[in-house]
Amino acid sequence: MKKLTVLLCTVLTASSVLTACGSNDNSTVNNAPNSGGNNAKSDKPFHITMVAEQSTQIPKEDNEIEMKLQEYTGVDFSMQWIPGSAYDDKINVMIASQDLPEIMTIKYSPNYISYMKEGLFWEVGPLIKDYPNLAEVSPLHYENVSVDGKVYGVPLFRSLARSGVTFRKDWLEKLNLELPVTLDDWYNVVKAMGEGDPDGNGKKDSYGIMLDKIFADGPSSVVNLLAVSQGAPNQWGVEDGKVVPSFYSQTYFDVLTLFRKLYSENLINQDFxxxxxxxxxxxxxxxxxxxxxxTAGIAVALQGTVAKTVPTAVVDVEPLQGADGKRAPAELGNNGLLVFPKSSVKTEEDLKKILAFLNKLLDEPMATLLQYGIEGKHWKNTDGNATVIDEDLFRLEGKPYRDRLLAINPGGKSIPKDMSDLERKTLDITVDNLNYAVGNPAVSLSSETYSQKGAELNIIMLDAQVKYIMGNIDEEGWKKEIANWEKAGGLKIIEEYTEQYNLIKE
Incomplete structure (x- = not known):
């Protein structure tokens, strides 16, 4: 806090614009709902100022979108924008000075998690059930931003399970093949696409699948997607009461063995x-x-790009599945979260008014406004679907609000977009994947050892996977690399994650 105070002194003049962000004129009386979105009459609207990260040009004050938000919710609402390059520093200054707005957007990162643990923000987990739109989303949205089992904010919602397989349907039909399900299927299909001349040029110059240097990095990596589809944990799993990494599983190793075989037969790119x-x-x-x-959503763009070279190409997309059916790794499902400082939101009654305001933003009129902008200006209604009129204008005037005010509507209450069959299919897959989403039990756990050594340990295992696929080590060598990871701090991470996981579960 001493460091933050010094920082405050040095930047106070430059950041004087932030004074308005802390405006907490709670002398105004609420006419916004206490819960679930039911308005209560009063003399003046409840005042909410929100600080958000600026990613594009700042919208004009009292613009149409803010005016419509205020009109519908009955709240005196305004946004204060801070450039992304200075956002974290200025937020720290505001916290040090206790000069805070009613709503802040923050990242789910160690710095902000420490503020949650210190009690700077309201816990909202027990209240969410009272707000239908906020409560109807998958519980994973909230679990993924929890701290010691408690939820201190509302996520900036993003799709939770976006995985899919985009493929050349015309190639499969020519080769008389089905989309792969088991790992044996994957080998056979990739081999056929590499050796069966699916493009018909008489040359062996095609690939069924390619890898790149982040092939095993993160929930959306190829190795994790395939491993989860075949039954492996999503990055971390729980086994015999312990939180363990997915590379402990036989299924994960089987996926690496698939790529090892494909590599040895030159069926994947050798420079992956x-x-x-x-x-x-x-x-x-x-x-x-x-x-x-x-991600399933890339199918539309991939259809467009390949069609420039091969106009007859037929592109399709399907969900990932294994022998036991569909399985999709859950991602974070957010782009940060909205939190409510106790220094500016003085009472639980005011907190409930803010949650009611956010709940209303997921009603159909507001969800449509945030998703597409102003009807007649940014979009038009075509047989019940939203057709974009001016994408550039929406990006300037509407997108900043869509990205910072709950973003994607998980409840699907906005009117549907006018879209192609393929685009509609990608959306349907993303929604349906929620029924088969596999969570990562460690996503909201913290480990001091991982904070200190995580990058180093990740490199150990990434290098081990590269060496195994390339044939530089065998199965025994793979096990030795895991042992090296354990000695370098991996066992300590398992211990810390497990202790915290069991405490939360109690």
Whole structure:
């Protein structure tokens, strides 16, 4: 706090604009709902100022979108924007000075988590059930931003389970194959696409699948997506009461063995350990790649790019599944969260008014406003669907609010977008994936050892996977690499995660 005070003194003049952010004119009387969105009559509207990170040009004050938000919710609402490059520093200054707005957008990161633990923000977990729109989303949205089992804010919602397989349907039909399900299927399909001349040029110059240097990094990596589809944990799992990494599982190892076999037969690109995803993108665009495993939403863009080279290409997308059916790794499901400082939101009654305001933002009129902008200006209604009129204007005037005010509506209450069959299918897959989402039990756990050594330990295991796929080590060598990871701090992380996980579960 001493450091923050010094920082405050040095930047106070430059950041004087932030004074308005802390405006907490709670002398105004609420006419916003106490819970669930029911208005209570009063003399003046309840005042809410929100601080958000600026990613584009700042919208004009008293613009149409803010005016419509105020009109619908009955709240005197305004946004204060801070450039992204200075956001964290200025938020720390505001916290040090206790000059805070009613709503702040923050990241789910160690610095802000420490503020939650210190009690700077209201806990909202027990209250969410009283707000239908906020409560109807998957519990994973809230679990993924919890701290010691408690929820201190409302997530900036994003899709939780976006995985899918985009593929050249015309290639599968030509080769008389089905989309792969088991790992044996994956081998057979990738082999056929690499050796069966699916593009018909008489050359062996195509790939069924390609890897890049982040092939095993994160929930959306190819290895994690395939492993989860076959039954492995999503990055971390619980086994015999312990929180353990997914690479402990046999299924994860089987996926690596698949890629080892494909690599040894030159059926995947030999430079996978050093190339970026853009290289695989170039190969796809050239009509030389059959399958991309990633987010379902990329299918529309991939259809457009390959069609420039191969106008007859037929692109399709399906959910990932294994022998036991569909399984999709859950992602964070947020782009940070909205928190409510106790220094500016003085009472639980005021907190409930703010939650009611956010709840109303997920009603159909507000969800549509935030998703598409102003009807007749940014979009038009075409047979009950939203058709974009001016994408550039919406990006300037509407997108800042969509990105900072609950973003994507998980409840789907906005009117549907006018879209192609393929785009509609990607959306349906993303929604349906929620029924098969596999959570990561460690996503909201903290480990001092991981904070200190996580990057180093991740490199140990990434290098081990590269060496195994390339054939530089065998199964015994793989087990030795895991032992090295354990000695370097991995066992300590398991211990810390397990202790915290069991405490929360109690």
């Amino acid at each position: 350990a050093v190339i970026d995803d853009s290289s695989a993108g170039t190969t796809w665009d050239a009509g030389k790649l059959g399958i991309k495993v990633g």
